[in-house]
Amino acid sequence: MRELSLGGFVLRVAAWLPPAFLVWYAAATIFAWPIALLTEAVARLAFGDLVGKVEQHGHIVTIVSTLKAGAATTGNPVEGVVSVGLNTLLYSFGYPMLAALTLAARQPRAWRTLLVGYFALAPFVTWGIVAEFLKHVAFDTPASVASQAGFGATERELIAFAYQFGVLILPTVAPAVFWVLTHRGFLERFAAARRPVAGLQ
């Protein structure tokens, strides 16, 4: 059995991190694909009245809303709708982090774990994307546009919390939690390495 050294593990994580970031950035379109599909599904199911369509352009997911960009008058008919381009990279940098941790742990079936992680983390990335869209509609658009969405005070508070949680907590915590859950055996041996009797019971 390999000795579980924290220093060795950290060095392996540090070594895997640059290539993991490189692959993630180069393959950003592929990483964004399930996120775009999931975003479209969530947006249509939960906010069908707000969302016209969802498009993917590289790593950018654009949500085209049904909200008219300006107030219609008899002399100024409304022509456009509000669309929001959302950078999936801002919410998906946990993928290279998970890859570095998983490969550094050198556990069996690491690539299968990464494949499962690719899909398991997609809902958390989608959370960030949808929450940013809602934040944009509720807080960053003119009152004439925001009022069309009809958000109340409580809904605006929830949107603000969901956005902050989606951008500040989930992108890093979700992959860390997934890694801990999928590496329990490794962690048990790791935790027990310095004790006279092993056992995370």
Next chain:
Amino acid sequence: MVRFFVGFLLLQAALFGAELTPWAQHWFVAPWTNALAAISADIVKLFDSQVFAEGKILQSQRNGFAVSIEAGCNGVEATIVLVAAMLAFPASWQRKVAGLAAGIVAVQGLNVIRVISLFYLGQWSAPAFEFAHQYVWQALIMLDVLVIWLLWVRTLPRGGVAAAPA
């Protein structure tokens, strides 16, 4: 293990919600962020005297470049995650307090390095600054939290860990 994860997620959500309140922002987050900028400036002045801090902004007098330390870059969220992970894990209060004291110093220490490195990276290359700021350092800080937590778990006596239901 299930109890640990449920406790961790609940604590984390509660602490994060508390952090977002105006009271916490005014009395804790803003003063802490200003102190972080001041500490970073004091360290940078050891080798670059033309740097100063004003509020949460770290600025160069030489070229006018400045970074503003915003939410997500002040280490508060990373600290919240560490606090939640240590409090939720079965261990004695003595061990938790010791772990939190050392862990918070370690997280914030790396965060000072993040702020200073981004300050100079931004003066060298805007794209490099953006990439490091938005993606790389975010991951590094969370990896730091994870490593600190692993190190702390490893130092716990067997009895403290054995209480964790699998």
